[in-house]
Structures are given as structure tokens and as C-alpha cells.
Amino acid sequence: MTQATTPTTLHAQQHLGEMTNERGLIESLSAEGALLLAEARNRAFAEVARGHLDLGLSVLHEALSHEPMAHDLLSDMAALLLSAGKLAEAQAAAERALLLQPAHGASLYTLAFALSGQGQVLRGKEALELLLQGPALSNLMDEAPELAEIARIELARLDALLDSANR
Secondary structure, eight states, X not given: OOOOOOHHHHHXXXXXXXXXXXXXXXXXXXXXXXXXXXXXXXXXHHHHHTTOHHHHHHHXXXXXXXXXXOHHHHHHHHHHHHHTTOHHHXXXXXXXXXXXXXXXXXXXXXXXXXXXXXXXXXXXXXXXXXXXXXXXXXXXXXXXXXXXXXXXXXXXXXXXXXXXXXX
């Protein structure tokens, strides 16, 4: 059986399973482990695309039970929860991902939007400011460059909101 190469599978093949443990050290997964994680991510997003958010989240939960230190899985879960409007849960998943990989751009992006959506404007602004500089910005540009402009627009919106509140 021939497996199609999706962007997530290709990313896993190129970065053979970089993982961060609780001390922030990078460990390597086997090629098989990296591909299994990529397949779980692909299945989860496919289920969500079919309108089955709960099934997509359940696929990620199952994968996390096997690889609890996979920041990419946590970040994907956070993004799915954010898109479903489950802001507090999205925040928690993004924060867990950031504990494992502090400069993970997609996780900071999700955290910022989850916070601002809950009315935590200052914390959302701080997350966006972290995202738009240094290693986090570099990571975002590598993984999802299209999100950088959206993050800049949201930062400007939050700045204006805070400015008007201080007048």
C-alpha cells in the first residue's frame, strides 16, 4: 500500500520526530514513531474537515496517550478547540504545548487568540508580542507563515482596544 505524502507527513519525515521532554531537551523519535504521529494528525484534521470535531479530538487524545510529550499534537488540539470556540480548553492545550516547546509559533498564536477571545486582552497582546519576535517568529515563519500577518493585525486591534480603554 502506497502512502500519500501530505504536508504533515512530509514535515514529520523532514524533522524526524523532534520532541521536547520536560527539561526542554530535544529527543528523537524513530522514523516509524514520527510517521505514526503525522498520520494521527492527518486523521484528526480529516475528521474535523468532515464535521466530526469530537472524533478529530479523540484521535489526538489517543495519540497523546502514546506520546504525551508531543507538542505538535497539543498544538493541533489547541487549534481545533479554538476553531470550535472552546477557548478555555484551547488555552490550556496551547499552554501545555508551550511548556514543552516555549518558542512554538502556532501554540503562541492559538494562545493569543484564546486569551483575547476570553477578554484577557493584555495577556493576549503579550502572547502576540512574544510570537512576533525572535525564535517564535522564526518557528511560525517555518511552519505557518500565513499566520504572521493575521497575528500583526490582531496585535494592532488589541493595542487600539487597550488605548481606547485607557482614555
